Amino acid sequence: MNNELFYYQSKLERDGCGKPGRVAMFTQDDAIAAVGPDDLLDLGKRVIRELGLPALALYEPALPFYNSVIKKVSSGNTIIPTDTETRTFLHDIPFIRKSEFDDNLITRLTEMLGKRKGIMVENLGIITVGPVTLEQAYINASSLFHAVFVKYLLDLHQCGFSSENECEEFNNFRQHWLKPLSYPDPPLRTGLLTNPKDIYNEMTRTGSETVKAHLVDSAFGNISCKSGDVIYISQTGASLDALYGCIDPVPLDNSTTCGITASSELLAHRLIYEQIGDGVILHGHPKFSIIMSMLCDNSDCTEEECWNRCPVVRNCRDVPIVSGEIGAGGLAEKISPVIKNSGRVIVFGHGVFTSGRNFNEAFDAMLQTEVACRDEYFHRNRSNC
Amino acid sequence: MNGWHGRLLVIDLTTRTCRTESLSHNRLLTFLGGRGLAVELFQDYAHLDPFSADIPLIFTTGPLSGSGTPASERLCILSRSPLTGTLFDTTAGGSFAYTLKTTGHDGLFISGTSDRPVALRIQPSGIEFLEADSLWGKTTSETIAAFTACSVAAIGPAGENRVLYANIVFSDGDNDGRGGLGAVMGAKNLKAIAVEGDCLTTIAEPFKLELAQQKILRLFRASPAIMGPFGLHEYGTPTFIDLTNQRQMLPTRNFKATHFYGAKDLSGPAIRNALSPQHDSCHDCFIACKKRGGDNQRLPEYSALSHFGPLLNICNLQSVIDANTACREMGLDAISAASTLATQGEITGTFPNPDALKKILSQISHRHKEAKSLSLGSRRLAGESGHPEASMTVKSLELPAFDPRGAIGIALSYCTSSLGGSHVRGHMESSEILRKPVAIDRFSFSGKGRLLKIAEDAHAAYDSMMVCPNAFYAASLEEYAEAVSAVTGHDYSPADLSQIGEKIVNTEQRINRRNGFSVDDDMLPARFFQEKGTSEDNLTLPPLDKNAFSAELLRYYRVRNLDN
Numbered sequence: 001m002n003n004e005l006f007y008y009q010s011k012l013e014r015d016g017c018g019k020p021g022r023v024a025m026f027t028q029d030d031a032i033a034a035v036g037p038d039d040l041l042d043l044g045k046r047v048i049r050e051l052g053l054p055a056l057a058l059y060e061p062a063l064p065f066y067n068s069v070i071k072k073v074s075s076g077n078t079i080i081p082t083d084t085e086t087r088t089f090l091h092d093i094p095f096i097r098k099s100e101f102d103d104n105l106i107t108r109l110t111e112m113l114g115k116r117k118g119i120m121v122e123n124l125g126i127i128t129v130g131p132v133t134l135e136q137a138y139i140n141a142s143s144l145f146h147a148v149f150v151k152y153l154l155d156l157h158q159c160g161f162s163s164e165n166e167c168e169e170f171n172n173f174r175q176h177w178l179k180p181l182s183y184p185d186p187p188l189r190t191g192l193l194t195n196p197k198d199i200y201n202e203m204t205r206t207g208s209e210t211v212k213a214h215l216v217d218s219a220f221g222n223i224s225c226k227s228g229d230v231i232y233i234s235q236t237g238a239s240l241d242a243l244y245g246c247i248d249p250v251p252l253d254n255s256t257t258c259g260i261t262a263s264s265e266l267l268a269h270r271l272i273y274e275q276i277g278d279g280v281i282l283h284g285h286p287k288f289s290i291i292m293s294m295l296c297d298n299s300d301c302t303e304e305e306c307w308n309r310c311p312v313v314r315n316c317r318d319v320p321i322v323s324g325e326i327g328a329g330g331l332a333e334k335i336s337p338v339i340k341n342s343g344r345v346i347v348f349g350h351g352v353f354t355s356g357r358n359f360n361e362a363f364d365a366m367l368q369t370e371v372a373c374r375d376e377y378f379h380r381n382r383s384n385c
Numbered sequence: 386m387n388g389w390h391g392r393l394l395v396i397d398l399t400t401r402t403c404r405t406e407s408l409s410h411n412r413l414l415t416f417l418g419g420r421g422l423a424v425e426l427f428q429d430y431a432h433l434d435p436f437s438a439d440i441p442l443i444f445t446t447g448p449l450s451g452s453g454t455p456a457s458e459r460l461c462i463l464s465r466s467p468l469t470g471t472l473f474d475t476t477a478g479g480s481f482a483y484t485l486k487t488t489g490h491d492g493l494f495i496s497g498t499s500d501r502p503v504a505l506r507i508q509p510s511g512i513e514f515l516e517a518d519s520l521w522g523k524t525t526s527e528t529i530a531a532f533t534a535c536s537v538a539a540i541g542p543a544g545e546n547r548v549l550y551a552n553i554v555f556s557d558g559d560n561d562g563r564g565g566l567g568a569v570m571g572a573k574n575l576k577a578i579a580v581e582g583d584c585l586t587t588i589a590e591p592f593k594l595e596l597a598q599q600k601i602l603r604l605f606r607a608s609p610a611i612m613g614p615f616g617l618h619e620y621g622t623p624t625f626i627d628l629t630n631q632r633q634m635l636p637t638r639n640f641k642a643t644h645f646y647g648a649k650d651l652s653g654p655a656i657r658n659a660l661s662p663q664h665d666s667c668h669d670c671f672i673a674c675k676k677r678g679g680d681n682q683r684l685p686e687y688s689a690l691s692h693f694g695p696l697l698n699i700c701n702l703q704s705v706i707d708a709n710t711a712c713r714e715m716g717l718d719a720i721s722a723a724s725t726l727a728t729q730g731e732i733t734g735t736f737p738n739p740d741a742l743k744k745i746l747s748q749i750s751h752r753h754k755e756a757k758s759l760s761l762g763s764r765r766l767a768g769e770s771g772h773p774e775a776s777m778t779v780k781s782l783e784l785p786a787f788d789p790r791g792a793i794g795i796a797l798s799y800c801t802s803s804l805g806g807s808h809v810r811g812h813m814e815s816s817e818i819l820r821k822p823v824a825i826d827r828f829s830f831s832g833k834g835r836l837l838k839i840a841e842d843a844h845a846a847y848d849s850m851m852v853c854p855n856a857f858y859a860a861s862l863e864e865y866a867e868a869v870s871a872v873t874g875h876d877y878s879p880a881d882l883s884q885i886g887e888k889i890v891n892t893e894q895r896i897n898r899r900n901g902f903s904v905d906d907d908m909l910p911a912r913f914f915q916e917k918g919t920s921e922d923n924l925t926l927p928p929l930d931k932n933a934f935s936a937e938l939l940r941y942y943r944v945r946n947l948d949n
Contacts (some may be wrong), residue, residue: 029832030940051880054835088603091863114880116863131861132816132836136823219823236609237820246824257615257624257653258631261820264609325603328612 005035008138012059016177016214017145022060022125027134028053040125043106047127050110055130057137061145062177064169069152070095070122072162079120081151082307083290084350085143085220088326093144095120118144135219142218146285153291157381174378181371184209188360192227192278199225199232200247206282206359207240215366216240216284221351222263224281225359226273229253233262233269240284264327268353271336276355282362285351286370288377292316293346295380307348313338316346317372323348344369387589388448388873389413393426394490394507398573399438399497401514408491414875417882418447418491420474421849421889423463424896426494427472431896435467435565436547436572438498444538444578445492446482447851451586452594454868455601456853458483458668466564468549468721468762469781469805472896474848475566478667478675479559482851484536487582499574506535506579517576521545524714525554528577532556535581541716543750544571548760550721551750554713558675558683559667563718563782564804589874597867601860605671608859610819617674617855618664620653622687625786627652629691632818632827633919633926634791636784637695638736639727640777643788643918643926647700651690659702660684672855678706685709685719691786692723697736704739711743715750721762722746724783728763731775780805780906789909790918790926792817792827796934797837800907801941803893810890811840812854821858830933834941845886894947907938 005025012018012025024036026048034041040058048056060066073079073095080092094112096105096119109127112119117140118128126144130137161167188206193199207223210216221240224233231250238246250259250266259266269281296306296314303309308330310323320338324331324347331347339345344354344365352369356362391413393406408422416422423445433440442464449457460482466473485493489509502517520528528539536556543551544567551567554560561567588594605611612618629635630648637645649655656662656676662684666673676684685693685706693705712719726745730736737745748756758766763783767776777784782805789796794813802810813836817827825836843862847854850869862879870877909929918926941947 027832029835030943054832054839088607091600111878111880115866115878131822131839133823133825133832139823235820235824237822237824254614255654256631256649257620257627260609260613260615260624260628261818262609262613262615264607264613266609267614270614325606327607327609328618329606 002033002035004134005033008057008134009035011138012057012141015142015217016062017142018059019062024058025134025137026056026058028055044127046106047109047113050106051113051129053129053131055134055137057128057130057141058125059141060125061148063145063149063152064172064177065152065166066148067122068166068169069148070097070120072155079151081147082294082349083147083150084307084326084347085285086147087307087349090117090140090143090147092116093118093120093147096122098122120144120148139218146217146287149287150290153287153377154294157291157295157377179214181213181367181374183367184212184363188358188363190358190360192358193225194227196232196249199227202359203232203234203247204243206363207234207243209363210282210284210366211239211241213367215286215370221284222265222269223283224263224269226278228278231266231269231273233266235261236263265332267328268332268335271332272339272353272355275336275340279355279357280359280362281353281355282366283351283353284366286366286373288373289316289319289346289352289370290349292373292376293321293348293350310348316376318342319344319346319369319372321346321348326350386410386413387587388452388869389418389491390486390489390584392490393492393494394488394512395494396505396512397497398495398499398503398575401499401503403512405490406494413448413491414873415885416889417846417849417869417885419445419459419461419476419849419851420463420845421885422492423461423474424472424889424892427463428892428896431465431472432900433465435465435569438573439496440465440569441494441496442566442569442573442575443492443494444485446486447849448869448873449850449852450482450486452588452868452872453669454594454598454872455605455671456856457851457868458670459851459853460485461848461851462553462561462566464566464569466566466804467547467568468565470900471780471803471805471902472893472900473564473566473804475561475564476848476851477553477555477559477561478670478853479536479555479557480668481536481538481555481580483668484582485580486586487584488580489582489584493578495573495575498572502574502576504577504579505575506532509582509584520576525716526714529554529556532577532579535579537577537579539577539716540567540570540575541714541750543716544568545576546750546752546760547571548717548750548752549762550718552712552716552718554716558665558713560713560716562809563720563807565718567716586872588872590871594868594871597864597871601856601864601868602671604859604864605856608821610821610858611672611855615653617672620657621662621674621676621684623651623656623685623690624653625687626690628818629787629791632791633921633924634788635695636691636786636788637919638698639696639731639775640784640788640912641731641916643791644921645695645700648695650700651694651702651705655702656684667853670853672853674855682706682710683713688786689719689723692720692727693742696723696727697730699736699739701739704742708742708746711746715746717746717750720785721783722749724777725759725763725766728767728775728777729759732767732770732772774911777910777912778806779909780902782806787814788918789913790929793830793929793937794825794827794833794837796909796913796929797833797937797941798841800909800938801837801841803890803897809854810844811837812844812857813837813840815858819858822861830937834937835944837941838944839883841890842883842886845889846882849885849889891945891947904942
């Protein structure tokens, strides 16, 4: 179990979510096991004991502007990010201000974590639960980080800084947290693969590189390769950097329902392949692409659920943006006609789908999309920055 | 009162009288409804013989019924099982729960024994005790057809003849799941219950409920298991045949093997190609996992397909469908019936001929001389035959359609379940097989005791809100806590619901202990620790490690505070 604790602890640090040395992970079976710095361990053990759950993550986010997210909320104790991960899975994020700390802090934390998958604590960090496994605590920790990141940068675009201190925090973020996006070395394969073993290996490698490049968070994202009459696709809930044994071969003739464990975006992948033939599809949640997809200039729009129902294909630079929800009746039908020509498309508030004749093309399209969106964000916010 | 009516209809079949008992708000807030409320009502009668006049047969609905919350129109039926001797509750879908609640009652408490066959018609204005001599002996569909413009619960010949695994069958084709509660109903000479009404469920905060419903539906749409191209909406539960076979945990030839050569002939795609089934659903359900054939016949669920198929070495789809239909007509539990036949098949060396199944099932239901032992269930049959090792049961309940060697959590759940060998207390297949809410290693023991305890508590809460277990391949207590809070006006957190569930499970365990069950009964048949499963595609299914299994069971008891 300690191996697993160390694994997710270092993963949160490597992902850029947790400050190095400020991530604590906890499990509880007939005893509590934990790794992390002493001050976080003490608090976390008390919370997990009260909750009675199998797992907990507690970490200080590696975002210099983290506390500003809370400070910007004028009333209430909840932030409601509008990205798709939050809308679907987190719903909202409760928080506690530093000024609200008292002798009942543990009780309060336990109460809040009894209702939601994760919470924010000012001047402390993010706490998330794993109702079933330690991996869940990690996934929730990563998702919350993603939601906070997207919300802050969106709000910044719309409202600007509220203090000089915040401006300094943001510059710190640009200079130290944001890393240049880079290609895998050695490069991904460029040929069209047909041997299943080669396909499994390259899918596994491409998934890892996508995570390494910070183009997807936690267990979101998916990847597939179509060869002949079979789509090889990552399983639902599989981490892209841990795909060994988590790839389903799904025959196109529907002769078996074993694909029930395939990614929830299987339908989107199938419809895309109907447009492009054999190839590779990669889906990630790169943050700036998501942020840019949520910036719409149409001030006359009356559509209340634009993230789901917007009929217009917008663009960020030359990357098309469509609306649509995850799963049945959602984004699948909207993506496929658009991606056929562009090889990439951003789904409002959700993520990026790219396609290519091979793994290298699909990855390259994802990387270039995020580079373009990152550049566009800072271009539009140059007066803020 | 929001969410509930606060009324229980108490019926005495001996005196043919009834009264309305008030259910206090506090009691309902504490036990929610469904399974929780039924267990609460049953406690003082739990020691009685299942066929005694005084033992109640309890039907309960949940606070979400009638609110429009997705997948929340299930019914709980509870009594003591004549098959297992345990406290036994089952749930049923369809529309009976919704309609029962429109009579203005949250549940029915039926005790006594009628001196002659009787049927009940229940409406908001009152109850009629109808003579049912002319219905006695009829199949369930013939009985149901005798009533119009209402929902009906009926027993068939199996219940009348007190076959130990007789079912109760409902007018939209659903039946209660296992345990012989149809026999309890038959022992009371109660042939049918018809309900109709127009009382509505009031909702405390409709806008909050709408938001909660949207969250739930969003998760349903995003779930491959529910709305995906191979999910329950598309194929129904038969979608699991291919998956469990591929995972080498499809029970085959009385659990002598775990992979079946003919599974593809019984799979979801096979059914679709042969019959082009139509969608069907419980009342107002988005998932619509039920399927009907061309003649409007309700098609088998996964468990019936598995047990009348691979478990009996049968790969003829029509034979399996016909056997399932026969069970419904006779009012027999398909799992127990097929398992008992499989036990006999192993003992005699001859599994039943597929063409003979209908006749055998009728003989069992009528307790004909040649099938009398079969009517007692697998354990008693095996015992009488001198081959107890051939019975795949826990606490006399025949194991369902997941071979325990294929998933440790499922294996443990068969032992800890207060019903006996059933997976429905913890639904560990959700995470061990379907990867929801998160994938866990099905072959690992690590932490499974605690995980099972958490799952059991959660499902006890779901069963008390009367939410369909299929919903939890996508949603969780988090979303349904918001729904039940909005309906009732009481602020429930997921942790609150989990605590209610824990209380219910612990109560059930205590009831069973008082009735003589002990940890010695919480164990799988020896086969699973001695024989390996089928090896295919480089996957070997070893026997379970008994020491590790027992250790994890002990850990479960410790986590549940049952080790004293």
